[in-house]
Each structure stands twice: as structure tokens, then as C-alpha cells.
Amino acid sequence: MSLLLNTISKHDANVIALRDATSTLTWGELVLRLNSIVEWWNKEDNIMNSKNIYIFLENDVDSILCLLSALIMGKNVALIDPNISAAKWEEIFSETDFQLILGSAQVIQCLGLEDYALTVQQIVTNRETAVQSFNRYFNDEGSVFFLTSGSTGKHKLVQRKVSSLLSEGKSYGETLNLTEHDAYLAALPLHHAFACGCALFGSIFNGGTLVLSSLFFPRAILKWIYEYKITVLPLIPSLVKLMTASYTKPLKVEHLRYALIGTGQISTSLAELFYSLYGVRLSGNYGSSETGGIAMRLPEVHPYLNLVGQAMSGVDIIIEDDNGLAVPYNIEGNVTVRTSSLFCGYVGENQDVQLPAKHERWSTGDIGHLTEDGMLYISGRKSNLLQRNGKKINPVVIENALLCMPNIAEAVVIGLDKKETYDDLITAVIVPKVPVLNEAQIRGYCLQQLEAYMTPEKVVFVSQIPRTVTGKVDRVSLIESLTCGKETI
CATH class of the missing domain: 3.30.300.30 (ANL, C-terminal domain)
Structure with missing residues (x-):
């Protein structure tokens, strides 16, 4: 059985798995919907022959159903921003070998792809709900491609297999003690690696509820936090600023356990302002599209300058000199990691990069040091x-x-x-x-x-x-x- 399907099937069938503004699915209902979609795909030769798929991934239940169905069938799925410009899309499309395009009717029409693409709605609607287990066993492991420019400024697609993403979900679960009782609010776009690994695959591995929001309006987000008892909220610095600019009086958010900052640090003053308003200390998350989450600064740890936290569960951090030798504590060097969440390949700009073999260390390109108590400090990029x-x-x-x-x-x-x-x-x-x-x-x-x-x-x-x-x-x-x-x- 598919590794992804096996993970999804283990959760309590009565617990809500996915929820957006109009739809709600329990884990049991999710398995049945995925079954029906996969059976339909099996009958469509033009889709079955397409190993590589683009999905303009939106934060809604239908898009997630398409993504999970494709991964169960062992497809390679490139996640594309539905707000991408026509020029950038043409550039990506011309340099990659992906045969099938999926997206909302609006996105497909805006980009003029009506003759080449299927709508998400065509795939997920009007399917007969299956009542039996999957008729086929899919042994090929699917993979997700994240579009990133990294520090080069030129786009590339980073390939992460399903096992890598599930491993990252497990790492978040063990680091933050997540259970099926947790609820994740995906207000960040899930086509980004941080939100996908933390929120989507965190919920898939640990069995919690993923609440999907297509837009980030602080008052609407706060309403959902209260209404759905959100416990995990992934954020980026610009959204923290937006949330602190929208209110002046303190608010009591009882259920929120973690507000996780990815893709950059924020000032101590902004962190204190967020805490004064929401009563939750911000946690820091350090990682990359290639590695998934690497280190976590938990709420009880003071946000010292350049401190990104301790290694997440299942991650080894090693500081090396330019000869690849480990350096002592408190000595700066190249930050390398060993993790089962590591990527397996590139498409685009970095196709010729030597990829890490299993269990090998991967250099993040950052410069930093470790302290005796395992705290990682990042001081900059080697390329900078x-x-x-x-x-x-x-x-x-x-x-x-x-x-x-x-x-x-x-x-x-x-x-x-x-x-x-x-x-x-x-x-x-x-x-x-x-x-x-x-x-x-x-x-x-x-x-x-x-x-x-x-x-x-x-x-x-x-x-x-x-x-x-x-x-x-x-x-x-x-x-x-x-x-x-x-x-x-």
C-alpha cells in the first residue's frame, strides 16, 4: 500500500482531517474521497500516463485532494503559486518536463491554459464515493517539487519524496509533542516548503485537523483561531507585522500553543509586541526547501540575536570547516545537517549539483556555530x-x-x-x-x-x-x- 495512504488510514476515522470555508472531511471521509478520485484517474489513460504534474496549489480542500491523490499514485507533483505571473510561468514551463497541468478554472483561464489543463473541480467532483479499500496498490513513492530561488535569484524545483515529507511531519510532532487533538491553521500558502512540511504533513503524520485559509486577514484569522481552537499557527515575519498592526488591545488566545516563525527572524521588540497582544510567545523555525525543518527555538527560549534554536527531532547538526572536519563548540563554520527529511534532486538551475547520498551530511550554505547546550546560531550565508x-x-x-x-x-x-x-x-x-x-x-x-x-x-x-x-x-x-x-x- 502507498506509504502516504497507509499513514492517512491509521488515524481516527471520526476526527476532522481537512476544513476550509465550505467543506469539511473527517479522516475516514478523506480515505473514501481519495479512493474514488484514484479509481477515476486509473480509468483516464491520458492522466495515468502523466508521471509529472503541475498543480497550482490553493489552500482549499479540493486542491489538497488532488495533491494527495496524485502522490498516492506515485506522481511527481510540482507545486506552483496560483498567483504566478504569466511570464514566470512560461519560463518555468519551458524548462521542465511536466505533462499535466491542474488548477482552478480561474487560474487556468487567466494563464490561457484551457487547451492543456484540467480543472481541480473536474477531478474531485461528481465521483462515485467508493466504499471498499483501494483496488490497486501503488508501490511507487510520489514526490513534491517546491519552486524556490534560494540565494541565487534563479528559480529551481527542489524534489522531496513523500517519505521525506512524512519524516518532517514526524519531526514536528516529536519536537512539539503534537497529537490528533491539535489543529493547524494553514494561512500561509501551502505551495511553500515551510507551510507544506509543518502544517500539511505535520497534520497528516500526527493526525490533527488542518484548517485551510485562502487569504490572510488578521480579523478573519483570529475568528478561526477561536472557532476551531487552533493550536499551531505557522507564520512569516510580514504576517506577524500585519497581526500586530491590526490590534491595539490585548487579546486572549487560550488554545494557541505555537506560533511558528519560518523564513526569517524578527526583532525582539516585534516579538514582545506580539506576546503583549496575543499572550503567546513566538517560536522560531529554521530550515530550507532542501532539508525541511532543521532547528526550533521554542517559546521558553529567549530570542537572542542570530539564535535559531536546537536541532529538531531526527536532525543532526554538524559545524564543519572548509575541509569538511567538525569544529569545536562556539567556533564558526559551515552548517551541515543529516536528516531523513532531505531532498533528493533538483530540476532547473541546480541540476548539476552533487546530491547527498542517504545518511550523508548536506551543507546548508549558512555560517554558524553550536554551543555546548546544542543551541545553533546563524551569522550569515557563505555565499554572502x-x-x-x-x-x-x-x-x-x-x-x-x-x-x-x-x-x-x-x-x-x-x-x-x-x-x-x-x-x-x-x-x-x-x-x-x-x-x-x-x-x-x-x-x-x-x-x-x-x-x-x-x-x-x-x-x-x-x-x-x-x-x-x-x-x-x-x-x-x-x-x-x-x-x-x-x-x-
Whole structure:
């Protein structure tokens, strides 16, 4: 039997598995619906012959039914943002070999795919409900492809097998002591790896209820938290800001156990504001599309600068030097991990990367250190290191110093091409709190706080820092804008 189906079938048939604004399915009903959809797919030769599938994945029950059915049948499923631009979609489609496209009627029409795609509604509706177990046993393990640009700025598809995603769900369950009594609110798009691993496969492995929300409106989200007794809420920094900006008086959220921040850290002041409003301490989650969740900073751990937490259950974290040798505690090095949640391949930009064999370590590309009590601190990306006069410079060190300056709201340090030398033109991009700051003040402050060789050669003032959809600083876009001579962004 399919590994995924076997996991789903083990849960209490009477417990609610999936819920959105219009539909509710128990685990028992979910098994029957998946059975009927798979039996229909088996009769459709054009679908059965399509091993690779695109799904414009929306946060609703019908889309999840399509995804799970395809994975049970051993399909490779690429999860695509339903709000993707036509230009980006054409770029992805031209570089990959996926034969079948699934999505809502609205998305398919907007992208002009009526002649090439099936709607989700065509697949999940008007199917006879099966009352017996699956007539076929699917031994091929399906996989999910996550679209990510990572730190390169160029898209690639990261392949994670079902066993990898279930392993990640197990890791969340053991780390957070999750049970079938927990309820997850998926307000983040499930086509992102963090939300998919934490919310979707966390609920699938541990047997809780997944509540699906297609939009993030703080007041509606709060209503659902109360109504459905949500215990696990995955978030990203921009949504934390939205939730804290929507209320001024404290609210009592009794059932919420974990508010998990993925894809980036937030300031201590914002974390304290969230706690004062909702009475829940934010937890930090560190991971990647390739590895799933790696480390967790639980609510009782103080959010010190650069602290991402302890290794999640089933994850080994090793800090290595450039020769691949483990370094002692409190010494910085390359952050590597060993986990059964690891990816198995790329499509697109990184197809030629040497992939990790089973049980091997994978380098995350981050620089950090471990303390004696197992706490992991991340100080930056190896690929973001700057160079001046033969010395390597971690831009995060400069950024942290700048953020201690009272009149700076945000600071990002990048390296621009000097052309005439191999050194980087170290550039500080500043969002000021007041308009009276100037370059001389910034450089003077850095000379007092840092070594002279770390002082930025150039300072650019902007109204906002460009970020990706998940809230990370878009360094590639920032460098491209400044290279093109744009002094305002």
C-alpha cells in the first residue's frame, strides 16, 4: 500500500482531517474521497500516463485532494503559486518536463491554459464515493517539487519524496509533542516548503485537523483561531507585522500553543509586541526547501540575536570547516545537517549539483556555530561573504552594528562589483527612521564600532528594502537595482 495512504488510514476515522470555508472531511471521509478520485484517474489513460504534474496549489480542500491523490499514485507533483505571473510561468514551463497541468478554472483561464489543463473541480467532483479499500496498490513513492530561488535569484524545483515529507511531519510532532487533538491553521500558502512540511504533513503524520485559509486577514484569522481552537499557527515575519498592526488591545488566545516563525527572524521588540497582544510567545523555525525543518527555538527560549534554536527531532547538526572536519563548540563554520527529511534532486538551475547520498551530511550554505547546550546560531550565508584586501567579511556583523544606531530602522550590507579589483565595494543600504542621516554619520559610526576594513565604502538611503514573497531580503534584486544606478528603491 502507498506509504502516504497507509499513514492517512491509521488515524481516527471520526476526527476532522481537512476544513476550509465550505467543506469539511473527517479522516475516514478523506480515505473514501481519495479512493474514488484514484479509481477515476486509473480509468483516464491520458492522466495515468502523466508521471509529472503541475498543480497550482490553493489552500482549499479540493486542491489538497488532488495533491494527495496524485502522490498516492506515485506522481511527481510540482507545486506552483496560483498567483504566478504569466511570464514566470512560461519560463518555468519551458524548462521542465511536466505533462499535466491542474488548477482552478480561474487560474487556468487567466494563464490561457484551457487547451492543456484540467480543472481541480473536474477531478474531485461528481465521483462515485467508493466504499471498499483501494483496488490497486501503488508501490511507487510520489514526490513534491517546491519552486524556490534560494540565494541565487534563479528559480529551481527542489524534489522531496513523500517519505521525506512524512519524516518532517514526524519531526514536528516529536519536537512539539503534537497529537490528533491539535489543529493547524494553514494561512500561509501551502505551495511553500515551510507551510507544506509543518502544517500539511505535520497534520497528516500526527493526525490533527488542518484548517485551510485562502487569504490572510488578521480579523478573519483570529475568528478561526477561536472557532476551531487552533493550536499551531505557522507564520512569516510580514504576517506577524500585519497581526500586530491590526490590534491595539490585548487579546486572549487560550488554545494557541505555537506560533511558528519560518523564513526569517524578527526583532525582539516585534516579538514582545506580539506576546503583549496575543499572550503567546513566538517560536522560531529554521530550515530550507532542501532539508525541511532543521532547528526550533521554542517559546521558553529567549530570542537572542542570530539564535535559531536546537536541532529538531531526527536532525543532526554538524559545524564543519572548509575541509569538511567538525569544529569545536562556539567556533564558526559551515552548517551541515543529516536528516531523513532531505531532498533528493533538483530540476532547473541546480541540476548539476552533487546530491547527498542517504545518511550523508548536506551543507546548508549558512555560517554558524553550536554551543555546548546544542543551541545553533546563524551569522550569515557563505555565499554572502564579502572580500576586502584579502580578508573575508560577514555582512551580518556590519548589519548588526548598524541596527544599534538609534536612527536606523533597517540595514542590509551587500557587495557591489568594483570592476578594477577583485574586492567588493561594501555598500550599506539603509532605511532611516529620520531623514537627517547622512553618509558621513554612518561611516563615522562604523569606524567607532568596527574594524576599519569593515567600514562601508558606500551608503545608500532607501524607503524600503526589497523582499521576497516569504519576507527574506532579496539581495539579488537589491544588487541588480544598485548596479543599474538606481539610488532609490
